[in-house]
Amino acid sequence: MAKVLIVDDEAHLRLLYKKVLTKDGHQVLDAATGEEALRLVEQETLDVVILDIEMGDTDGLELLKRFKALKPKLPVILNSAYSIYMADFKTWMAEDYIVKSSDIQPLLKKINEVVAI
Amino acid sequence: MIETTSPVNTGSRAALFEAHLGRSPLGFFYFNNRGQMEFINRSGAEIIGWDKSAAGPASLQDVEDIIHCGLTGRFGQILGGESLELSEHQFVNRQGRFVAMNIYCNSFYAEAGVTAGIFALILDVTDSYRKKVRLEETNYILSVISQVSEAVSSTADIDDVLRVILIGVTAQQGLGFNRAFLFLVNNAENCLEGKMAVGPASPEEAVEVWSRLANKHKTLAELLNEYLVSQESGLPRLHHNIQGWKIPLNENTIFAQALHDGKVINIRGRDNVTPESWPAMDRLGADYMVVAPVISKGNRLGLIIADNQITGRRIADSQVELLQTFANHSAVAVERSQLYDKVLERAEELAEKNRQLALSQEQIIRSEKMAVIGELTSSIAHELRNPLTVIGGFANMMLTTGEAGGNSEYLNIIYAETQRAESVIHQVLDFSRASRTPNCEIEFTQMTAKAFEHLLSKMRFSQRRPRFNPGPAGAMVWGNPDQLHHALFQFMWLTVEETTDECQVEITTAFDKDRAKMTIGFTGCDHTRTKVVKTLSQIFGSTTGTQKLSMLVAGETVRCHGGNYGVEGVEANFPSLYVELPIYQGVNKNG
Numbered sequence: 211m212a213k214v215l216i217v218d219d220e221a222h223l224r225l226l227y228k229k230v231l232t233k234d235g236h237q238v239l240d241a242a243t244g245e246e247a248l249r250l251v252e253q254e255t256l257d258v259v260i261l262d263i264e265m266g267d268t269d270g271l272e273l274l275k276r277f278k279a280l281k282p283k284l285p286v287i288l289n290s291a292y293s294i295y296m297a298d299f300k301t302w303m304a305e306d307y308i309v310k311s312s313d314i315q316p317l318l319k320k321i322n323e324v325v326a327i
Numbered sequence: 328m329i330e331t332t333s334p335v336n337t338g339s340r341a342a343l344f345e346a347h348l349g350r351s352p353l354g355f356f357y358f359n360n361r362g363q364m365e366f367i368n369r370s371g372a373e374i375i376g377w378d379k380s381a382a383g384p385a386s387l388q389d390v391e392d393i394i395h396c397g398l399t400g401r402f403g404q405i406l407g408g409e410s411l412e413l414s415e416h417q418f419v420n421r422q423g424r425f426v427a428m429n430i431y432c433n434s435f436y437a438e439a440g441v442t443a444g445i446f447a448l449i450l451d452v453t454d455s456y457r458k459k460v461r462l463e464e465t466n467y468i469l470s471v472i473s474q475v476s477e478a479v480s481s482t483a484d485i486d487d488v489l490r491v492i493l494i495g496v497t498a499q500q501g502l503g504f505n506r507a508f509l510f511l512v513n514n515a516e517n518c519l520e521g522k523m524a525v526g527p528a529s530p531e532e533a534v535e536v537w538s539r540l541a542n543k544h545k546t547l548a549e550l551l552n553e554y555l556v557s558q559e560s561g562l563p564r565l566h567h568n569i570q571g572w573k574i575p576l577n578e579n580t581i582f583a584q585a586l587h588d589g590k591v592i593n594i595r596g597r598d599n600v601t602p603e604s605w606p607a608m609d610r611l612g613a614d615y616m617v618v619a620p621v622i623s624k625g626n627r628l629g630l631i632i633a634d635n636q637i638t639g640r641r642i643a644d645s646q647v648e649l650l651q652t653f654a655n656h657s658a659v660a661v662e663r664s665q666l667y668d669k670v671l672e673r674a675e676e677l678a679e680k681n682r683q684l685a686l687s688q689e690q691i692i693r694s695e696k697m698a699v700i701g702e703l704t705s706s707i708a709h710e711l712r713n714p715l716t717v718i719g720g721f722a723n724m725m726l727t728t729g730e731a732g733g734n735s736e737y738l739n740i741i742y743a744e745t746q747r748a749e750s751v752i753h754q755v756l757d758f759s760r761a762s763r764t765p766n767c768e769i770e771f772t773q774m775t776a777k778a779f780e781h782l783l784s785k786m787r788f789s790q791r792r793p794r795f796n797p798g799p800a801g802a803m804v805w806g807n808p809d810q811l812h813h814a815l816f817q818f819m820w821l822t823v824e825e826t827t828d829e830c831q832v833e834i835t836t837a838f839d840k841d842r843a844k845m846t847i848g849f850t851g852c853d854h855t856r857t858k859v860v861k862t863l864s865q866i867f868g869s870t871t872g873t874q875k876l877s878m879l880v881a882g883e884t885v886r887c888h889g890g891n892y893g894v895e896g897v898e899a900n901f902p903s904l905y906v907e908l909p910i911y912q913g914v915n916k917n918g
């Protein structure tokens with residue numbers, strides 16, 4: 211069981227991931243904004259963060275940098291509808307980059323891998 | 328008749344003449360009726376070149392031997408009352424000076440009715456005569472130049488211009504040389520290149536041509552006009568002898584010298600020319616000729632060489648001057664014609680460049696449209712991804728966690744349709760990613776080969792492998808390599824997906840000077856033809872949304888690159904699908 215933080219501005223997506231991950235046996239926290247996410251990262255002992263990139267006014271890649279500054283060893287998995295950011299070197303700080311899909315299995319598999327290490 | 332009113336003896340007559348006429352600027356002389364000179368004044372003596380101080384009387388014959396005006400022959404008639412009048416009578420006086428004089432000679436009566444002799448009045452008009460001759464020559468050359476200029480102004484064709492110039496040099500109504508040759512400077516090879524020759528190649532030919540021309544009784548202008556209208560080929564032998572002949576300018580020949588110095592040279596035999604000039608003179612077949620450089624505003628354009636090789640007539644200095652003047656005026660026409668040729672060449676180049684620019688602009692506009700479409704579709708695709716993830720994610724979650732209840736059929740449908748929608752998004756995003764690649768030159772067969780490799784990597788193990796028979800390499804097309812790869816791959820993929828294993832799909836490439844073409848053909852048994860036709864109609868008119876969009880995107884990509892696609896050979900046993908693109912013609916490279 212792992213403590214997972216979902217950072218995404220889409221409420222329904224946060225609900226979906228929360229449901230799926232909870233059923234998979236994980237403890238799930240979620241944040242809709244960057245501010246909220248930073249507070250949780252600082253205060254909580256998290257095992258992995260699932261981070262969206264385009265969140266309205268919040269830039270997920272900037273947030274990634276700040277997460278790593280706060281907790282360098284905290285694994286972050288980028289999860290975006292956009293595949294173009296894969297080429298952006300700022301994403302290399304993340305453990306992985308998974309494009310959003312209705313098939314959530316690849317994301318689940320990655321979370322389990324990261325947590326298991 | 329000249330009379331005196333009182334009897335005067337011979338001695339006093341001479342003294343009388345001397346007293347009244349001795350210092351006159353007009354020349355006078357008097358011969359008695361025995362043909363002996365009794366008087367000549369100083370002016371008269373100067374005109375004739377006579378030494379007045381010489382001893383002894385001079386006879387009429389002595390004077391006639393100098394002035395040659397028929398005095399002795401007509402002496403009796405003049406004594407009888409006739410007069411002798413000559414204007415501008417020319418002779419060389421005793422001192423070797425050329426003289427033109429007016430002479431008026433009449434009988435002289437000493438007493439009423441008694442003829443004593445002949446009295447002559449002479450006026451030296453040498454200066455005015457020379458001026459008149461000069462004026463006539465100038466008028467003549469101006470007339471020739473004017474007629475030739477008028478003729479050359481009616482054409483810009485260099486061959487016509489050169490021909491007209493040389494007719495002007497050789498025509499009897501023109502400068503009257505037997506033959507004329509025209510060489511133009513070839514700057515690239517630093518030589519004089521033979522361009523045109525006019526004139527008979529032999530005396531026999533000369534007789535035939537000149538008599539024909541003489542019978543026409545035409546002016547120079549009429550002759551030139553006749554040539555321009557009829558475009559007669561002229562005298563091929565002489566012309567072929569010179570055409571393409573190159574005289575190097577770095578050799579010490581008289582021809583190079585004339586051009587470098589910019590001065591006309593009258594060649595009178597081989598003694599006064601360098602031995603390097605002899606081979607050219609041999610080829611021209613003449614030792615006596617005039618070489619006149621053709622120079623316009625300091626630009627050395629060529630040489631006109633003229634000779635009288637057929638008749639052997641000596642080339643007078645005046646003719647040499649005339650030829651130089653003529654060459655100077657012809658230079659403008661030659662230069663104008665050469666410039667006209669260059670202008671035509673440039674105009675053609677410009678027209679071609681404009682055409683290519685227009686094509687290029689069209690392609691750029693299409694590419695820009697494709698890029699905008701790519702950006703738009705990318706935004707839309709990404710925006711759709713989140714909702715699809717949520718819909719499909721919940722459906723899948725309910726199916727996998729047993730929360731479906733009695734709704735698993737519908738949930739399966741929801742999940743399947745979101746998968747299909749995501750597939751469309753994936754293809755569209757592939758296309759939009761491709762839009763960002765800059766345009767470049769692409770080798771068509773190589774690009775097709777890569778698309779084929781991509782196809783093989785996507786195929787299921789169970790599917791029948793298509794064959795690839797590439798044509799020769801070297802067909803270059805211009806465009807977005809990723810977009811075109813995507814398009815070719817889509818055509819292949821759709822074909823393979825719709826084809827059953829009964830058919831063997833074969834992909835070939837070929838090109839000609841305008842188009843590069845990929846053909847997807849089919850081979851198999853006769854009864855598979857129906858299936859092939861059905862396959863092709865499905866590709867182009869698919870009822871499933873995904874394929875139709877892929878086809879649309881691939882097809883539009885090809886069209887935006889100036890290409891085309893379709894089905895050919897419908898009447899044949901197995902129709903085939905083709906995709907063609909224009910061969911890159913070397914248009915400016917815009918990214």
